[in-house]
Amino acid sequence: MTTTNDTRGVASQELFERCTQIRQLLAAGNANFHAIGVQYNLIVDTRLAEKAGFKNAPEFLTQQIKELSRSTLVTYGAVARAFSAEVCSQYGVSLLNQLIVYVEAAGVELDANDPSTMLISVPGADGELEEKFFGECTVVDLRKAIQRLRRPTSSAPLPAEVDARAQQCSAALTGYFPQQTGVRVEVRNRKGKAVMSLKDVPLEQMEQIAALLSTALRSSRAA
Structure with missing residues (x-):
């Protein structure tokens, strides 16, 4: 045993x-x-x-x-x-690793046997997309393509009622803190959902923050 x-x-x-x-x-x-x-x-x-x-x-x-x-x-x-040893020898580790990341971000199928003809959407300096074969791409091209895919998009607009609530909450907080305090409130559209960020809020004022938000949310629901 x-x-x-x-x-x-x-x-x-x-x-x-x-x-x-x-x-x-x-x-x-x-x-x-x-x-x-x-x-x-x-x-x-x-x-x-x-x-x-x-x-x-x-x-x-x-x-x-x-x-x-x-x-x-x-x-x-x-x-x-x-990838096989042959493909790795042809393209190198950095480029192939970027391709793996791109494929995951883009939701496309990886051609592991012959990635050379896979199309990569590479943004140019003017923002226009250029379709390039992977075999023609540099590591910089792949990084640009990945950054574009990972960039938050506002293509899905916020519903009017959600936008109104977000702006009302933002206005309530912004109005409460004098500009010189450095407290920042930011509302962003993240793929059709409103997200709010608060920065540099004093801990002792968090209770007041909660009360302000509660009031603003009730007012927006009643509107």
């Missing part, structure tokens, strides 16, 4: 062997990032670090291999999981 200590010992031996392989791949050059990612994913998927008594794979590996940060390991693993 295998004991817990035996299981931990076997896992620990395999874990350190894979760590040694990663160290050797790293010493051979950055071109091996796909192979490093494969080793990292194996450690994560089999929970090898946990079985050996460590907290998790990133923490163990970053302690053992100082040249690798947690974010780098996660990036290598994500790219290696999504």
Whole structure:
């Protein structure tokens, strides 16, 4: 019967062997990032670090291999999981990682076998969108495309009654605090929903804030 200590010992031996392989791949050059990612994913998927008594794979590996940060390991693993070694060799880790982020943000399907002809909507300096093939894109192009997708949109206008309530609440708070106090009230349209931000409100005045908002909301409902 295998004991817990035996299981931990076997896992620990395999874990350190894979760590040694990663160290050797790293010493051979950055071109091996796909192979490093494969080793990292194996450690994560089999929970090898946990079985050996460590907290998790990133923490163990970053302690053992100082040249690798947690974010780098996660990036290598994500790219290696999504793409073949050949695709990784062709495009590099930075560009492919940006493509993964873009695909998630855009809600489109990833062509992992041949991403070269995937269309990326890249905003230009004038805000106009240019459809570019992934194979023609730079890392900067992908970052611009991702930023555009993540930017809050006001394409869904606020319903009139919601806008009125938001503005009434904002006016009540803005009028209560003298301008020189530095308290700021901001109402934004976040995808058709009104959100309000308060900044630099003194803690001792929070009760009064609640009372002002309650009054403003009751007034807007009655209107």
